[in-house]
Structures are given as C-alpha cells and as structure tokens.
Amino acid sequence: MKKTTSKAKGNGEKQLLDLLKKVLPKAAPDPAVADKIYTAVVAELKSKNQVVSFEKFCARMPLPDLEPKTLDDVRLQLAEAFGEGEVTIKPDKKEKVLAVEVALPDGTQLQARIPSRPTPPEESDEQEIQLKFIPFPVSLPGDPELVWELARREDLSAEEGGIALSKVEDDFWASKTGQKLLRDRVERSFPEFIARAPAGLLAEGGLKRHYKTPEPIKVMRITAAKKKG
Numbered sequence: 001m002k003k004t005t006s007k008a009k010g011n012g013e014k015q016l017l018d019l020l021k022k023v024l025p026k027a028a029p030d031p032a033v034a035d036k037i038y039t040a041v042v043a044e045l046k047s048k049n050q051v052v053s054f055e056k057f058c059a060r061m062p063l064p065d066l067e068p069k070t071l072d073d074v075r076l077q078l079a080e081a082f083g084e085g086e087v088t089i090k091p092d093k094k095e096k097v098l099a100v101e102v103a104l105p106d107g108t109q110l111q112a113r114i115p116s117r118p119t120p121p122e123e124s125d126e127q128e129i130q131l132k133f134i135p136f137p138v139s140l141p142g143d144p145e146l147v148w149e150l151a152r153r154e155d156l157s158a159e160e161g162g163i164a165l166s167k168v169e170d171d172f173w174a175s176k177t178g179q180k181l182l183r184d185r186v187e188r189s190f191p192e193f194i195a196r197a198p199a200g201l202l203a204e205g206g207l208k209r210h211y212k213t214p215e216p217i218k219v220m221r222i223t224a225a226k227k228k229g
Contacts, residue, residue, distance in 0.1 A: 051110060053204065054102065057081055058112040063098060066091040066116060071098070074114075078102060081200030084175040085110070105176050133208050136161050140190060146214045148194055153206035164205035172197045 024034040061077065064070060071091060078087045078100065085102040092099065102110040133151035136158070140146070152161035172178045172193055186192055195212040202209055 049204065050104070050108060053200075054082070054110040055112060057200075058100060058114050061114050063114050063116050066093050066096070066098065074098065074100075080198055081203070082110070082198065084172075084177055084198065084201065136207070138162075138165065139214075145217045147217055148214045149210040150194075151208040151210060156206050161207065165207060168197065168201055168205040168207065169193045172201060175201075 021038070024038055025031075028034040028037060057078075061074060063074065071089060075087055075089055078089075082102045082104070085104040088101045088103070090099040091097075096116040098114045098116070100112045100114060104110065132153060134154050136150045136152035138148045138150050150165075152158075152164070156164065169190065173182065173188055177196075177198075178193075181192070181196065182188060191214070194209060197209070199209065
C-alpha cells in the first residue's frame with residue numbers, strides 16, 4: 001500500500017506541474033510572472049518532499065546506543081544523504097534520544113528526534129531497494145562505449161530519468177559543495193559530478209549510483225557450435 005501511495009503521489013505532482021505549464025501562459029501572459037509562479041510551486045513541492053524524505057530517513061536510522069562511534073556513524077550517514085546541508089546532532093543520554101538538525105542552503109531547517117533502538121535487519125532494506133530501482137546505464141556523446149552504471153526509480157521512464165539526472169547535476173553545481181569545488185578549480189563535468197554527488201541528492205531525483213567510475217562495454221565473442229560426429 002505504501003509503494004502504491006508513494007507512486008500515486010509522484011504521478012500527482014507530475015500531473016500538477018504539467019497542468020501548470022499549460023495553464024500559466026494563459027492565466028499569466030507575462031512569461032516572467034508565469035515562470036516565477038512555476039518556480040515557486042516547484043520549490044514548495046521540493047521542500048515538502050525533502051521534509052518527508054528526511055523524516056523517513058530518520059525513522060529508518062539505526063541507533064543502538066549513544067556512544068561516540070555510533071554518533072559518528074549517524075553524522076556520516078546524514079552528511080552523505082544531505083551533503084549540501086549543515087548537520088548538527090545533540091545526544092540526550094537521560095532521555096535516550098538524539099536530536100538531529102540539517103540546515104539546507106535554501107534556509108530550510110530539517111529537525112527530528114531519533115530514539116535509541118536496536119539496529120534493524122539489513123536484508124529488508126536491500127530487498128526494498130532492489131524492487132524500487134531498475135538499471136539505468138548512462139554514457140556521454142563523445143564516448144558512447146564508456147558507461148556509468150546508474151539506476152532509476154521504476155516509475156520513471158528512460159527519458160524522465162535523463163531529465164532528472166540533468167536537473168540533479170545542475171542542483172549539485174549550484175549547491176554550496178559544488179560552488180566550492182568550482183572555486184577549487186575542479187572541472188564542471190559529468191564525471192566529476194557523478195563521482196562527488198551525495199547519494200541523497202541523487203535519491204531526490206529518483207536515481208541511484210552503483211559505480212562512481214565508468215566501465216567500457218564488453219563485446220562478447222560468439223563461439224561457433226561444434227559439429228557432431
């Protein structure tokens with residue numbers, strides 16, 4: 001039921017944005033005004049989705065204790081999932097909870113309290129991921145035989161996956177991390193983006209990275225069948 005609800009919600013948001021694209025030019029003939037309204041709606045939907053993703057992420061976060069090593073693991077997981085944000089954690093050993101806050105560059109404050117609890121089984125998470133994503137190999141026009149093994153959410157078409165990937169790349173270079181890399185003279189290129197983009201940022205676009213570096217396509221030889229007798 002949860003998967004159906006999540007998929008229906010994603011389709012509903014896409015239909016809303018498609019409808020806005022058709023209606024806004026008629027309701028707001030000024031392209032600048034129409035674009036401003038559309039951008040504001042997209043930002044609001046993205047903000048709400050970030051809050052939901054953050055709450056789900058914290059709900060699944062294992063926290064067997066509040067020891068320093070465990071807290072370091074939590075901080076690392078949050079930094080990887082929300083790499084563009086500033087992570088703050090405050091343990092409360094008396095209440096046996098961990099207060100978590102992620103401050104995003106756009107000013108959004110994500111907050112949650114994670115109770116100390118046993119580590120959930122890893123198998124269920126892996127099975128859930130396998131069901132949600134399908135292969136999405138990507139190559140560059142200059143070298144189509146060099147392929148990055150990515151995955152896209154099963155409710156995204158290959159074209160929608162490509163659009164989402166382009167948007168995530170733009171968001172990455174516009175983020176605090178991306179801007180710092182550009183100042184450090186890191187080349188703004190797809191290989192640099194895919195190797196450095198946080199998993200959480202890709203997940204927001206319905207994507208997943210299996211490998212940070214590309215692999216050449218393997219061409220198999222056809223072995224002739226041996227003749228009998």
